[in-house]
Amino acid sequence: xxxxxxxxxxxxxxxxxxxxxxxxxxxxxxxxxxxxxxxxxxxxxxxxxxxxxxxxxxxxxxxxxxxxxxxxxxxxxxxxxxxxxxxxxxxxxxxxxxxxxxxxxxxxxxxxxxxxxxxxxxxxxxxxxxxxxxxxxxxxxxxxxxxxxxxxxxxxxxxxxxxxxxxxxxxxxxxxxxxxxxxxxxxxxxxxxxxxxxxxxxxxxxxxxxxxxxxxxxxxxxxxxxxxxxxxxxxxxxxxxxxxxxxxxxxxxxxxxxxxxxxxxxxxxxxxxxx
Numbered sequence: 001x002x003x004x005x006x007x008x009x010x011x012x013x014x015x016x017x018x019x020x021x022x023x024x025x026x027x028x029x030x031x032x033x034x035x036x037x038x039x040x041x042x043x044x045x046x047x048x049x050x051x052x053x054x055x056x057x058x059x060x061x062x063x064x065x066x067x068x069x070x071x072x073x074x075x076x077x078x079x080x081x082x083x084x085x086x087x088x089x090x091x092x093x094x095x096x097x098x099x100x101x102x103x104x105x106x107x108x109x110x111x112x113x114x115x116x117x118x119x120x121x122x123x124x125x126x127x128x129x130x131x132x133x134x135x136x137x138x139x140x141x142x143x144x145x146x147x148x149x150x151x152x153x154x155x156x157x158x159x160x161x162x163x164x165x166x167x168x169x170x171x172x173x174x175x176x177x178x179x180x181x182x183x184x185x186x187x188x189x190x191x192x193x194x195x196x197x198x199x200x201x202x203x204x205x206x207x208x209x210x211x212x213x214x215x216x217x218x219x220x221x222x223x224x225x226x227x228x229x230x231x232x233x234x235x236x237x238x239x240x241x242x243x244x245x246x247x248x249x250x251x252x253x254x255x256x257x258x259x260x261x262x263x264x265x266x267x268x269x270x271x272x273x274x275x
Contacts, residue, residue: 010077010100012235015040015244016224017071018080019064021052022161023254024195025082026261028105028217029243032080035221036228038236040243042074044271045258047249051157052085053126053193060128064090068098070246070271077233080224081105082194084125088132101227107135107192108216113142115212116188120147122181124203125192127152135192149181153193160195163257171202178206188212198261246271 016036018029022045029043044067046052052060064086068079079094081087081104091104107129112121129135130152139148156177159170181189189211191197197215204213228234245268247254255268 010233011075012077012233013040014075014077014233014235015042016078016080017042017044017068017074017076018082019044019046019067019071019086020083020194021045021085022047022050022157022195022249023257023261024157024160024193024198026258027194027197027215028080028082028220030262031217031221032224033241033243035218035225036236036241038238038241040236040241042071042076042244043246044071045245045247045249045254045268047161047247047254049248050161051126051128052083052089053128053157055085055128057089057132060086060089061093064094065097068094072098072100076100078103078224078228078231080220082220084135084192084194085128085132088129088134101224101231101233103220103224103227105194105216105220107138107190108214108219109135109138109142109148109190111219112188112190112214113146115214116146118185118187119145120149120185120187122149122151122178122184122186122189123192124151124153124156124177124181124189124196126157127154129192147184149184149186151177151181153177153196156199157193157195160198160261161257163260165198166202170199174199174202174206178203182207182211186211188214191215245269248272
C-alpha cells in the first residue's frame with residue numbers, strides 16, 4: 001500500500017502511530033494495546049506545544065501535519081489522533097493529505113445521549129475542543145431531547161501533564177467542574193479530553209455512584225482494528241508488540257510522567273520541533 005503524501009510503502013508489520021498534545025493520549029494508547037496486543041505502537045507527546053486547547057486552529061493543524069509526517073517516516077501504517085482538540089481542528093486536513101487510515105477521537109456524545117435516563121449529560125473538555133465546529137455539530141445532532149451541560153476545564157489537563165493526579169489542587173479543580181454538572185441532574189459525564197481518564201477515580205468520587213462516566217478510548221481502539229482489517233493491514237507479533245515514546249518537550253520532565261501513567265519503566269526519546 002502506498003501513502004499518497006509520502007510515497008512510502010506501508011507494510012502490515014509497520015507500527016501504529018499515535019499522538020496527542022501531551023501525555024493524555026496514553027489513555028488511548030492503553031486501550032489500543034489491550035485491543036491489539038501484537039501491534040507495535042509509536043507515541044508522540046507534543047509536550048513542547050501543549051496544551052492544544054489554548055492554541056489557534058491553524059497552529060494545531062500545523063502540528064498535526066508535522067507529527068503525522070514524522071510518524072509516516074517511521075513507517076506508520078495507521079495514525080490515531082488521540083486528542084479531541086486536534087480531531088476538531090485537523091482531522092480533515094490529515095485525511096486529505098494521507099491515504100493511510102486516520103482514526104480520531106471525539107467526545108462520546110452519541111452514546112451518552114442514547115444511555116442517559118435523566119436526559120441531562122455533562123461534557124468535560126478543554127476550551128479548544130468545545131469551540132470546535134465538530135463538537136458543535138455533535139451537540140446539535142444529538143441534543144434534540146437531551147440537555148448537554150458543557151463544562152470547559154482550564155488547568156485540568158495541565159495537572160495530568162505534571163503527573164499530579166491526587167493533590168488538593170487537582171481535587172479542587174475536579175470539584176469545581178463536576179459538582180455544578182451533577183447539581184443540574186446529569187447522570188452521565190463525557191470525558192472530552194484524553195487526559196481526564198487519569199483523573200477518573202477523583203471524578204467518580206466527586207460525581208457519586210449515580211453518575212456514569214464515558215471514556216471513548218475503547219471505541220477508538222475497536223474502530224482502529226476495523227480500519228486495519230478493512231485495509232488488510234492488521235498484523236503484529238504473536239509474542240506481543242512493543243512501544244516507542246517520543247516527545248517535543250524536555251525528556252527529563254516528560255519521561256517520569258510517561259512512566260507513571262503507563263505503569264512501567266520506559267524510555268522517552270527527544271523529538272525536535274516543540275515551541
